Amino acid sequence: MSNVAGLKTEKQSRTGRSDENVGRARLGQGLPPVFVEIDRSSDHPLVDQICSQIEEAADRGALAAGTKLPSVRKLAKQLGVSAFTAASAYELLTTRHVVAARRGAGYFVLQRGSVVPPPARTPKATTVSDSWLSSDVFTHGRRFASPGCGWLPASWYSQKTVVGDALRRVARSKTDHLVNYGQPAGFDRLRQHIARELSERSLTVSPNQIVLTHGVTHAIDLVVRTCLRPGDAVLVENPGYANFNSLASRHGCKLLPVNRGAGGLDLDAAAELAETYRPKAMFVTTVLQNPLGTTLRPTDAFRLLSLAEQFDFLVIEDDIARRFGTDYDPWLAAMDGLSRVISVNGYSKTIAPSLRSGYLACNDALAQEILQTKMLTGLTTSEITERIVLEVLSDPNHRRSVDQISTRLTQAREAYRPVLEDAGLTLLTEPDGGMFLTAGWQVTPTETCNARRIAEDALKEDTVLAPGDFFCVSPPETIWFRFNVAHQDTEQLQNFLRDVPKRYGFAG
Template structure:
C-alpha cells in the first residue's frame, strides 16, 4: 500500500527515555490510554510500523513488539495486507455494565512498578519484609514433614530414571487425590486427574486447550494477579465480574454473559485471593445456572479448600464435573517450592489437556510429585493442615485489628486463609495511590502487593493485599501510620 494511503501522521508520543521501564511499556500504556479515553475510535487505522517508528524516533523492532503486545491485549487487531486497527472502544462503551473489557494488563504507568516488585514477591530471596507475598514462613508448613518427604522422594527407583514419567503425573498421587476427592465430588477416577507444575500451569493448560485468541474470558475483579495477565497473554479478552464483600455481583455477571458470550470463567470459590471471602451456597447455585444458560465453562480455583471450614460451597461437587474444571495445588499447605498442582475434570476433557501438556512441556516432575504423595499420605499431614488453618485464623484476626489501628479499613471480612485486603477510603491520586505507596514501601524494606496487581483497572482508592503471617510486624505498621 502506498505511503499516502496510510493513516495520518501522528503527533509525537510523550516517551521518556530516562524513565524506569521499557519504551514498549510506555508505548503500550500511551495507546491503551488513548483508546480508553476514546481519543482513538473503533476501526481507526494505526500508522504503519515504519511510519510510527519514524515519527516517534524509535526502532521498528520496538514498534513491532508494542503492536504485538497490543494485539494480545485486544486493543488492536490486524488485517493481512491492510495494517493495524483499533479493536475496541473506551470503557464507557465496552459492556452493558460499564466495565472496560480489555484495558492494559495493568493501569497505565504501572508496568515499571510491577516489573520491580513482582520478582521479589515470588522468589522468596529478598531481604524485604514479604507482606505482599503468597507464601508463609517455612516453620508454618511443618518443615520436618516436607523434608522427610523430599528425602524419601529422592530414593526414586533407578528404573524410573529412564523415562519422562507418566503424562498424567505420578500414578500413586493421582490415585490418592481421586480417592480423597471422591468423598466430596462423587466417584472420581485417577484418569480424571492431571498433575501440573502448580495451579498457574493448570490455568495455562486450560486456556491453551479451551480458548482461542479473541475469546471472552470472565475473571473476578479483584482476582488472582497472574491469571489476569495470563488470559491476555493468550490473546483472550478478560471481562471483570465485580467481587465484593458480599460475593460475586450476579446481576453484572448475567448482563455480561448475555452480551459477551464468554468461553469460560475463572472463579475462586472459597477463601478468595485477594479478599479471603467465600461464595454462599445460593451464589454457587446461581453461578452454575448462569453457566448452563449461557453455555460457558467454569474453572474453579480451589487451592485454598483445605484451609477452609467444612461445608463451604463447591462448584465441582454441585456440578459433578460436567462443565466445572477443578484446579488444586499444594503450595499453600506444604510448600510453594514443590510446584505441584492438579486438574480434575470430565473424562472427555482430560485427553486433550494431556495432549496440550505434552506439546508444551512433556511431563511434570515425578520427584516433586513423589514428595507430595509421601507428605499428603502421611498421618501427620491432616493434623498439620488443621494447625495451619487455626494459626492463619488467629493471625488474620490479629492482622485486621492492627491494620485498623494503623488507619486502614478492610475491603471485606475474610473467612480464614492467608490474606486480608485493606486500604484507605480516600480517593487515589497521582501522588498517593497503590503504586506510589508500594514503591515507597520497597525503599523502606517492605514488599507490598497493591490493589493494581489484582484489578483490571486502577482502583478508586489505594489498597493492598496483606499476608496475615507478616501483617502485624511493627516495621509495616509504622510505615502505614506514616502514610495515613
Template sequence: MKEAVTHDVDGDALAWPQLTIDRSKRGSLVDQIVASIALLVNGRDLRVGTKMPSVRQFAKCNGVSTFTVVESYDRLLNLGLLSSRRGSGFFVTRNDVVAPTQAALQPGPTSIDALAPDLYSGVSDALPVGAGWLPPEWYGETTILDAVRHAMKIPASRLRGYGHPLGFPTLRQHLAATLSEELFACEPDQVLLTHGATHAFDLILRTLTKPGDTVLVEDPGYSNLLSLIRHHGCIAVGIPRGEHGLDFDALMRQAAATHPKLMFVNTVLQNPLGTSLSQAQAHRLLGVAEQFDFWLVEDDIYRELASRGDASLAAMDGLRRVIRVGSFSKTLSPVLRVGSICASNTLIPELLRIKMLAGLTTSEINERAVFHAVSARPYKRMIERLVAQLDQGRERTIERLAQVGMTPIARPRGGMFVSAGWSAPPTVQRNGRVIADLALKAGILLAPSEFFMLRPPESVWFRFNVAYAADTPALLAFLKAIDD
C-alpha cells in the same frame, strides 16, 4: 501512509490513519496504542459509536501483531473507551475518560510489579507482606523435608523415561480417593498433574480458547491470571466481586454481551479478598454458565484451609461444566510446584495432549514428595495447626491495621490474606502503586490493589499476608507515616 477503512456513528466510511509508533521509545507497543487511541477519542477525532478497525486490519495498518492489538483493545475496553459487540466488532463508547499519558503508563526502574521476581523468589531481604507463601515453619518443615528425602529414594528403574504423562499414578489415586470422600466422585484418570495452579490455568487456556475469545474473571482477582489471559490473546472481562460475593447483574450483562468461552472463579477463600461464595450463589453461577454455555474453572487451591461444607462448584456439577484446579503450594510449599486439574473424561485427553505438546511430563520426584507428605499421618494435624495459626494471624493483622486507620474491604472467611486500606479515593500522588514503590525502598514488599483489578480502584488498599503482617512494627511504622 497506510489506511484502513472504518465507519462513524452514521455509517459513513472513514479512513483510519496509521498511528505514530516509536519502537525505540521506552514502554510497550500496547501502552503507545492505548494512549494514542485515548487521545483520539477524548479529542473527538473518534466519535461515540465509531466502529474500530478489526483486529487484523489494525495490525496490518500499524505493522504490529494481532496479539498486541487484542491486548490494546482489551485495555481500552477496561478503560471504558471501547465496547465490543459479538460478531460486529469494537466501537467507541465514550469521550469523557482522561487519556492515559505515556508517563502514567510506564513504571520506573524501582517500581513494584505483579510479576516482580522479589515477590516470588523468597530470597529478597525485603519483608514479604504482599507475598503468596507462608513462612517455612508454618508448613511443618520436618514433614516436608522427610517427604523430599523419601522421594529421592526413587527406584533406579524409574529414572528411565519421562514418567507417566498424567502424573505420578499413586498421587493421582490418592487425590481421587480424597476428593471422592470429601467432595465429589472422581477417578484417577480424571486427574492430571501440573507444575502448580498457574500451569493448570495455562493448559486450560491453550486447550479451550483462541485469540479474541472472551474470558470472565473476578474483579479483584488473581493477578497472574490476568496477564496469562492477555498473553493468550484473549479478552479478560472483570465481574465485580465484593463482601457478599459476585455481582450477578454484571455477570448476566457481560455473559449476554460477550458470549464468554469460560470463567475463572475462587469459590472459597478468594484471592485477594478471603471471602467464599454461599451455596446459593454457587448454584446460581452454575445456572448462568449453563444458560450462556461457558466453562467454569474453579480455582480451588485454598480448599484445605476452608471450612468443611463450604460450596464446591465441582461437587455440585460433577465435572460436566466445571474444571477444578488444585495445588499444594499453600499447604506444603510452593517450591514443590505440584498442582492438579480434575475434569471430565472427555476433556482430560485433550488437556493431556496440550500438556505433552507444551512441556512433556511433570516432575515425578516432586509428585512423589507431595504424595509422601499428604499421605503421612502428621499431615492432617499440620493442616489443623496451620488453620489455627492463620485464624490468629488474621485477627491480629486486622487489629494492627486498624491502628493506622486501615479497614478490610471485605471481611475474610479464613485463609492467608486480609485486603485492607483507606477509604479516600486514590490520586496521582497517593495511590497503591506509589505507596508500594515507597515501601519497596523501605524494604517492604506490598501488593497494591492495582495488581488484582481490571477496574480503576475506588480506594487505596493492599493485600496483606497475615503470616508476615500480624506482628511487624516496621510495617505499621511505614503505614502510619504514609497516613500522617
C-alpha cells in the same frame, strides 16, 4: 583447626597443627607460597576439602591464571591421600572450570575471565512494575518485610521433617523413576490417591479425569491454552487472582470484570455481560478468594452454574484454599459433577512451595485435550516430585501439620486486623478465613497519590506491599492493598502505614 582447613602461607603453615590427621601440599611456585591443607578427622570429605581451597585461592587471585598445579601423584603424596582422591579432586575442579587439564602437561589454573563469576546480588528494587506480583516479588520479597507476598513463611511448615523423610524414601526406592520420563498424565498412584480423596469429599472422579501439573499456575496455563483462543471473552472476578488475569490477557483474551465484594459476586452484572459477549469461560475462587479472603455464598454458587449452563461457558474453579475452609463451603466441581467445571489445585500452601506439584480435574474428553497440550508444551511433570508428594499425603503427620497452619492463620488474622485499623486503614471486606486481609484508605487514586507510589515508598523502607490494582481489571476506586497475615512484621509496617496520610496529604 576448622573442619575445612583454610589456605595458608608458608609462615602460617609452620605454626598450624601438624599431626597424623593433617596433610599439606604446596600449590605452584609463586610467592607468597600457597598451601592446601586437609584434615582427615573432619566430617567433610577429603575431595571437598581440596577442591574448596583451590577454588577459593583461584577466586581471590592467590593462584594466578596459568599456575601449574602439582601432579596427581605429587599432590597425593604431599597430602597423604590416595591417588584416586587427588585425581577426583582435579576432575571436579575441571568440571567447575577452575582448572584445565592439558594432555601430557598436567593441570593449570584457568584465566579468571574464562570462569563464569558467581551472580552478583540482585540490585535492590526501587519500582513496582507490571510484573511485580508475578515475578519481582519472588526476587526481592525474601529480603524485606513481606506483607505483600503470597506465600507462607518457611517456619510455618512444621512438616519439613515429613518432607525430608519422604524424599529419603523416594531416593531409596527403585531407581528407574530417578532418570526416566514420568507418565504423561502424571504418576498414576498420586492420581489414584487424589481421586479417592475427592470422592470421599463428595466429588466422584476417576484418575483418568486428573492431570498432574507443576502447580496451580501451570494448571491454569494448560486450561487457557486448551480452552481459549485469542479474542475470546472471559468473565473474571474484580478484584481477583492476578496470575489468571495476566495469563489470559497475554493469551489475547478479553477480560470481563465481575465485581466481588462484601455483598458477594455481582451475578446480575455477570448475566448482562454473558448476554452481550457470550464468554467462553469464567474464572472464580469459590473458597477464601485471593485477595479478599471471602467464600462464595451457596446461592451465588448455584446461580453461577445456572448462568454457565444458560450461556454455555466453562467455569475454572481455583480450589487451592479449600483445605483452610469449612466442610460446608460450596464446591462448584462437586455441584456440577465436572460437566463444565474445571477444578485446579496444588500443594504450595499445604506441603511446600518448593515441591512444584498440582493438578486439574475435569470431564474425560477435556482431560485428554489438556493432556495433549501438556505434552506439547512441556512433556511430562516430575515423577520424583509426584512420588514425594504422595509420600507426604500418605503420612498421618501431614494432616496435623495442615491443621496447625490453619489454626495459626486464624490467630494471625485476629492479631493483624487491629494493626491495620490502628494505622488508619479500613477493611474492604470481612474475610471468611485464609491468608489475606484487604485494607486501605477511602481516597480516590491520582497520578501522584496511588497504591503503586505508596508501595514504591514502602520498598525504600524495606517493606514489600501488594497494591490493589494488581488484582483489578478495572481501576480501583480507592487506595488499598492485600496483606498476608502470616508475615507479621507489624511494627515496621504499622509505622510506615501511619505515616502515609501525612506524607501524601490526605486524612487517614
